Amino acid sequence: MVQQDKTALGYLRAALYYLAFYPATVFYSVLCVVVARPLPFRQRFKFVTQINYFYIAWLRICCGVKLQVEGLENLPKEGAYVAISNHQSEWETIYFQILIRPQCIVLKKEILKMPFFGWAMGLLDPIALDRSQKRGALKALLSEGKDRLGRGIPIVIFPQGTRLAVGERGKFNKGGAMLAVSSEVPVVPIAHNAGVYWPGKSFIKYPGTIILRIGKPVASVGRSVDEVHAESVGWLLEQMDQLEAPEATKV
Template sequence: MAQRSTFLLWLRSALYYLGFYPVTVLYALLCLLIGPLLPFRPRFAVLSSINYFYIFWLRVCCGVRVEVTGRENIPASGAFVVVANHQSEWETLYLQLLIRPQVVVLKRELLKIPFFGWALALLKPIALDRSDRRGALRQLLEQGTDRLKNGLPVLIFPQGTRVPAGKMGRMNKGGAMLASRAQVPIVPLVHNAGLFWPGKSFIKYPGTVQVRVGAPIQADGRSIDDLHGEMALWMEQAMRELGAID
């Protein structure tokens, strides 16, 4: 029975990727043609629309659904820094639908992925060279402040890399530093996607990904340590409540 269940999970996941890869290649080619012709906001709307298909197809093939609480905490206008935990490839797809438009902080290597990375490069990501820690921080603060001044929310994964479900990992202060420098609020966000789409896992498990958005944390007149402490405490407590960490 267990072998049969595993085979069915593998089969459903294979079906997901049979739709994912061809659609990604075709849509990326279209985006590479028309994306450079569009201003950033309509460009983001067009390029990220493929994510609606990804999330729909994931639900159809693998039974993975989404439930969001605290959506009202996302500012309706103005710039802000979003900090989210990093457990899965899932959040790189869904969070572009939850916060629109946005600029994401990512590792530079992702832009080298054929088709997907090439199209992603059109969305003004802050692509960091993680081998140069000082240079990466300087780049984050300079480019992040520029994006925020232009009214674009910036998404940061303070854990820096994917952390398996059940583990917390270390949270860096980049998000708090950027919010303090630009004097914009931090919006903390957590989820438990790693329970259903483990990082680098082929098999996806049916269930409902819980996403929780916290109230904005105002940066006015507060120290970086104070901002980071409040952000990290809220995220850890919320992740425990969602079962994302032990």
């Protein structure tokens, strides 16, 4: 496992990262509300997510967190699809908006109530679900998801529902597979080990190379939800086991 050095230097590097992260987020979120709101969706998405490039670059400069992407050729160049991924860190919510452009993300409704960050996220036409209303959340996912996919916008879903520590698996919900089957679009599974270097709710970020691996699209036409879910999640679990192995974190 990567050496997680909780020294004064680690705290200093993280503090330096956030000294730029938070002021930049506040300033840019207000700018987005003023400038981006009237723009068409695709232009609005490009404008709002420009700051993500800064976040990732600053993370590398301050904390030494790098990235290695594998299987980029598996990401569809055009057309809608449902991307599913494991959820370990705040990192993937930042980087995925660079990887998949444009996109619609499925998130918890409470996030949109957050000052500044939530305001900007609300401009990206997310599918905001009330997790306390399971039946209503699934209905909203399918109806709003069909709308986004029908407009040719890929959807990003974290089927575990919440961030989990490295080594934890939780339950993978079938909403992504249900949406893909009902809309007859493929599922693209994406695995990573970001939680090794940026653990969820951790102040310190640990230097090293995040590995992100994109799987081949899983066809949904003519298949059941259970088949699509089993194939896509099975691939994710296999890759997570590999990426979290001690030798994988030495890249």
